[in-house]
Amino acid sequence: MEEKKLYTILVFSENIAGVLNQITAVFTRRQINIESLNVCASSTPGVHKYTITCYCTEEMVNMLKKQIEKRIDVLQARFYTDEEIFMLESSLLKISAPTMMENPEVCRIVRHYGARIVEANPTYAAVEKTGTTEEIISLFEALNKLGVVRQFARSGRICITRGTREQLDEYLAEREREQ
C-alpha cells in the first residue's frame, strides 16, 4: 500500500459561482477529507485560486487532479509535496488579558514563537502568528495549556510554487494563441 502524504493541490478556475462546489464534489465522491482550503482571486484578473490540502497517496492525488481539471470551468490543477512549495498559514488567537497579566509565561511564549500582539485592551489581547501549521498548532497548545485562549482561528494554507515555470501563465498564453 502506497504511503499517504500531505499534498497541496493548486486549482485555478474561471471566476464563476459554483466552481468550489464542483471541486469539493471530487473529494466528496471518494470521501476524502480536505484538511485546509483557501479560495481567493488570483493575480490574474478573472481567475480564482484554490489552495487545497489533503492526505492521500500519490496515485489518488493524481486522480483527484485529473478529475478536478476535467471540470469545464477549471483552468488548471496541479499538486505538490511540501518540498515543492513555499507555504504559510496565518492564525489569530484571542487571549484573556487578566490571565495574561497574572502569568508572565504567556508573553514569554508569544515572544518565543515570534507571534505579535496586534491589539490589547483590559479584556483581551489579539495575537497574530504566521508560520507553518506545526508552529501555529504548537503555539496554540502552549497557550491553551495555560488556559488563556478564548478564540483561535487559522487561515488554511496558502502557498507559491518553487518551480521556475509559471504554469498557469503558460496555459493561458497557449490558449490565447489557439483562440
Place this chain on the structure above:
Amino acid sequence: MRQDNTTNDKTGELITGSEALMRALQLEGVKTIFGYPGGSIMPVYDALYDYTRGEKKAFDHVLVRHEQGATHAAEGYARVSGQVGVCIVTSGPGATNTLTGVADAMLDSTPIVVIAGQVPVSSLGTDFFQEVDLVGVAQPISKWSYQIRRAEDVAWAVSRAFFIARSGRPGPVVLDFPKNAQTQKVEFRPEKVDFVRSYVPYPKLDQEAVQAAADLINNARKPLALVGQGVELGNAQEELVALLEKADIPAGRTMLGLSALPSTHPLNVGMLGMHGNYAVNLKEQECDVLIAVGMRFSDRVTGSLKTYAKQAKVIHLDIDKSEINKNVKADVAVVADCKESLPAITKLLKKNDHTEWRESFRPLHEKERVKVIEPAIHPTEGPLLMGEVVNAVAEATKGDAVLVTDVGQNQLFATRYFKYPRHRSLCTSGGLGTMGYGMPAAIGATFGAPDRTVVCFMGDGGFQMCIEELGTIMEQQAPVKMILLNNNYLGNVRQWQDMFWNRRKSFTRMMNPCYELIAQGYGIPYVAVTERNELPAAVAKMLATPGPFIMECAILEDDDVLPMTPPGSSVDDMKLEV
C-alpha cells in the same frame, strides 16, 4: 462570467428570452425536442407553440409522460443520430426527474442538453414553489451546468452548452432557466461558441506517444484490441478498421462499442466483459499488447484489477486524460481524438500477420458455441429462452435494425446475440445500468433514425419502470418494436441470488399485469408468444406491422445469462456453466 460580446450585429428587434431560446436552438440545428411543460417553463412553451407549427415551424416536440423519459429519449436520439438530444422540462420535480437521465448520459458519454425552468432569480433561495437548486444537484453528474439568469445570456449559454455537450468526450449539459430571464425582453444576437478557455476538448496528439504505441504494436506477437464507444463518438470506425487490418489485430468490443466494429468483420472476436465472449476474456490474460481504443476499463470489463492483463503492455487511446491510469495502468497513453490518433499510429505500423494468434481464439469460440450459444439460441425443448428470441429478431431484421435494450438479463442476452453490421446501432445503459431506460430511449431512437427499424428488448421489470411512455408511443405512433421478455422475475438479480446468495430470492419474483390489456388500452398491436413454434410468425408480424408493436414472450423463469465472470473474479475465471 458572461463577457459581453460586442462583435455580433444587433438586430434591433426586442424579443423575449424564451423566443431567444427558440432561435438559439434553431441555430444549433435542433430538430426534435423531448419535453414536458410546467409552471416555471410556461413562457418557453408559449414560444414553442409557434415554433412547432405553421410558417415558423422549426421543431418537432415530443410530449413525454415523465421527465425521466424525456432524458432517455434524448439519449436514444443522440446515440443513433450523433446529434445532441434536447429536453425541456419545468423546475422542481420536473428538473429532479431528469437527473437519472443526466447521470446516465454522463457515464455513457452521451451528448444531451437539458433545459429546465427555474423560479425567478428574485425568488431563488426562498423555498419558492417548485424551487430546487438544480445547478447544485446536477453539477457532480453533468459535464456542465449553468443558470441563465438574464435573457441576454441565452444565445451565448445555449451555444456554449451545445459546444460542451458534443465536443471532446461528449456528455450531458444542464441549463437552468429562471422564469424572469424567459420573459425579459432582449435584442437577440446570434452566437456561436467554439472556444472555451478553460476547456480543451481535443488534446494535441503527442507524436512520441504515437511512435511508442506503434513500436509496441509492431513488436507484438499477440496483440489484442479493445474497442469502446469512443470509436463511434469520434466517427473513427473506418480508421479503426484500417489499423486492425494493417497489423492484423483481433478486436473485442465493449458493450457500448458493439457497433463500432461491425460484428461481421473477420477481426471481431466478440464482446468483452462479465457476460461477454469466452475467448476474448481468456485471451486478455494471454495477449502481449493490449490496445484500448475509446474505452475506460470499466469493472464490468476487467473483473478483478489485481489480476487483469498483467502480462500485457497496455496502450490506451482516449480523448479524456482522466481515464488514463484510472483503472488500468497504461504503458503508453495516447490522449487525443481517436479519429486523429488511429491513423497516425496506423501510418507507422508495418503490415503484419497474426494468423496463428487469431486462430488460437477458435477452439475457445467453439467451446462457447457448443456449451452456451447453441443451447441459448437454438433450444429444442422447454420454455422459450431469451437468447432464441433475440436471435430470431436479429435474423429477421438482418442486423439492419437499431437495438435498444433495457437493463438486466434482457440487455445481456440482447447485446450478446444481436448482430451489428451497421454503425450507431445500439442504445443501452452501460455505465449507470438504468432500468426503465429502454422504452423511452427507443422512442428517441425512432426520431434519431427514422429510416431504421428500432427494436427494444425489455424485461418485465424494466418495462414497468417507464411504462408510462407507452402513452408517448401511442401519441407519436413511434414505431418501436417492443419485445417484452417476461419471466416474472427481476431476472438478473434473481440469477445473482441463485449463484451467490444461497438461492434466497428476496423480492425478485414479481407479479405482472395483463400486458395484453395494457397494450389494448394504448391501442398498440400486441402478440403473445408462449410456444417456440409461434416465434417466427410473431416476429414477422411485429416487423410487418407499421407503427409500434408489443411482442410479449413467456420466458423460462430461471434462465441464466452465461458465460459469466463472477463479480470480483479474474476475467479468465469465466464460467460457461453454473
